[in-house]
Amino acid sequence: xxxxxxxxxxxxxxxxxxxxxxxxxxxxxxxxxxxxxxxxxxxxxxxxxxxxxxxxxxxxxxxxxxxxxxxxxxxxxxxxxxxxxxxxxxxxxxxxxxxxxxxxxxxxxxxxxxxxxxxxxxxxxxxxxxxxxxxxxxxxxxxxxxxxxxxxxxxxxxxxxxxxxxxxxxxxxxxxxxxxxxxxxxxxxxxxxxxxxxxxxxxxxxxxxxxxxxx
Amino acid sequence: xxxxxxxxxxxxxxxxxxxxxxxxxxxxxxxxxxxxxxxxxxxxxxxxxxxxxxxxxxxxxxxxxxxxxxxxxxxxxxxxxxxxxxxxxxxxxxxxxxxxxxxxxxxxxxxxxxxxxxxxxxxxxxxxxxxxxxxxxxxxxxxxxxxxxxxxxxxxxxxxxxxxxxxxxxxxxxxxxxxxxxxxxxxxxxxxxxxxxxxxxxxxxxxxxxxxxxxxxxxxxxxxxxxxxxxxxxxxxxxxxxxxxxxxxxxxxxxxxxxxxxxxxxxxxxxxxxxxxxxxxxx
Numbered sequence: 001x002x003x004x005x006x007x008x009x010x011x012x013x014x015x016x017x018x019x020x021x022x023x024x025x026x027x028x029x030x031x032x033x034x035x036x037x038x039x040x041x042x043x044x045x046x047x048x049x050x051x052x053x054x055x056x057x058x059x060x061x062x063x064x065x066x067x068x069x070x071x072x073x074x075x076x077x078x079x080x081x082x083x084x085x086x087x088x089x090x091x092x093x094x095x096x097x098x099x100x101x102x103x104x105x106x107x108x109x110x111x112x113x114x115x116x117x118x119x120x121x122x123x124x125x126x127x128x129x130x131x132x133x134x135x136x137x138x139x140x141x142x143x144x145x146x147x148x149x150x151x152x153x154x155x156x157x158x159x160x161x162x163x164x165x166x167x168x169x170x171x172x173x174x175x176x177x178x179x180x181x182x183x184x185x186x187x188x189x190x191x192x193x194x195x196x197x198x199x200x201x202x203x204x205x206x207x208x209x210x211x212x213x214x215x
Numbered sequence: 216x217x218x219x220x221x222x223x224x225x226x227x228x229x230x231x232x233x234x235x236x237x238x239x240x241x242x243x244x245x246x247x248x249x250x251x252x253x254x255x256x257x258x259x260x261x262x263x264x265x266x267x268x269x270x271x272x273x274x275x276x277x278x279x280x281x282x283x284x285x286x287x288x289x290x291x292x293x294x295x296x297x298x299x300x301x302x303x304x305x306x307x308x309x310x311x312x313x314x315x316x317x318x319x320x321x322x323x324x325x326x327x328x329x330x331x332x333x334x335x336x337x338x339x340x341x342x343x344x345x346x347x348x349x350x351x352x353x354x355x356x357x358x359x360x361x362x363x364x365x366x367x368x369x370x371x372x373x374x375x376x377x378x379x380x381x382x383x384x385x386x387x388x389x390x391x392x393x394x395x396x397x398x399x400x401x402x403x404x405x406x407x408x409x410x411x412x413x414x415x416x417x418x419x420x421x422x423x424x425x426x427x428x429x430x431x432x433x434x435x436x437x438x439x440x441x442x443x444x445x446x447x448x449x450x451x452x453x454x455x456x457x458x459x460x461x462x463x464x465x466x467x468x469x470x471x472x473x474x475x476x477x478x479x480x481x482x483x484x485x486x487x488x489x490x491x492x493x494x495x496x497x498x
Binding site for chain 1: 350355438439441445449457
């Protein structure tokens, strides 16, 4: 009796686990991992080609990085996810404005870091399939100046047209999307739950950063 | 028996006072219980002392801007890189007993062996810890502390705490900080021989070394974040979760296009299968 019950509980737990982590066929998983790995490797090469050159003036680098960012990152999905439940309460005009400012902030924030990393060697060492369309690519960036290499995990999604896009970048265990989500949520909280309040702060921030960049 | 120098006791009392003082400025108020989303968010942020924490954060930033950051900048710009590396390596080597003890307490035999082997190699071939030779022969450095050990033992982190001078923390890491201090043989030696200057100069050097090595990241974050306090809070928790899991946690994190639910600290969140990772979500 007890044995049978233990078995039933075990079976139920097993089924629950299966439901939580759907098993992706090994072949599909291998293909996804291979595709995503080469996507990240080619992105790194592209960054070296177009951003590492210190002679390119910063405004031109920003233009190049914006293009690369829109091509390789799921910008809208990230932007929506960061806003979380507040996306629902935002008006259409607010959503459009928010996404525009979000892209601006990402571009001016990350252009220098990307350009800096671009000169360094990125080495993909592992891939992990999370579900049938999402995979994490684990890489290390080896610094020419020495010291411990920087751990960078890329969370990559693939859509039905087999286009790969980055949904998150995790540097030494800290996720860009999660950090921004906490940051933005806190601002909305201070602004009485209003997305318009966040938009105001975002606009001030991006304006300040652009002015700084122009100097 | 370790005899605590009166000044150390005094330091802890002063810290306790500084923590207690801003508590008078009140707690964060929980949102209306009818709004389930808002309440879930409040719990997830887990920072009931936020008003007090922000006051301490402002105090820490003022101290940083006036003392620590300028010192770290001078140190970074006007001393040779070789010297800075040597200082970092020596400080890391001196932490060996604490790291080793926590490796063992966490049942991490392999890592304990690595810590011990690194100490032997770096203290000898590495000229008293000045050079990290061990890293070059595939024995990479890792850190451990008692806060992480408590986490491995299943102790919850508790609410977010901003400590004066010591920065972001929580009750678990605060206990860890004290335990690490009292379990460090160098601190015993300093306390028992009335050579507290050893502890002070080591703490000061560690502060400047750490600040200098994070200069760029912190400057970037301060420049690009909307709410620096909230960004630091999030990053601290993520770093700790990563350290606790020894770097094995990132695929457990929530990410856009996957589950919208935030992960509890330390990972372990379920990832719901999004059929198309970056197909626009439905509202």
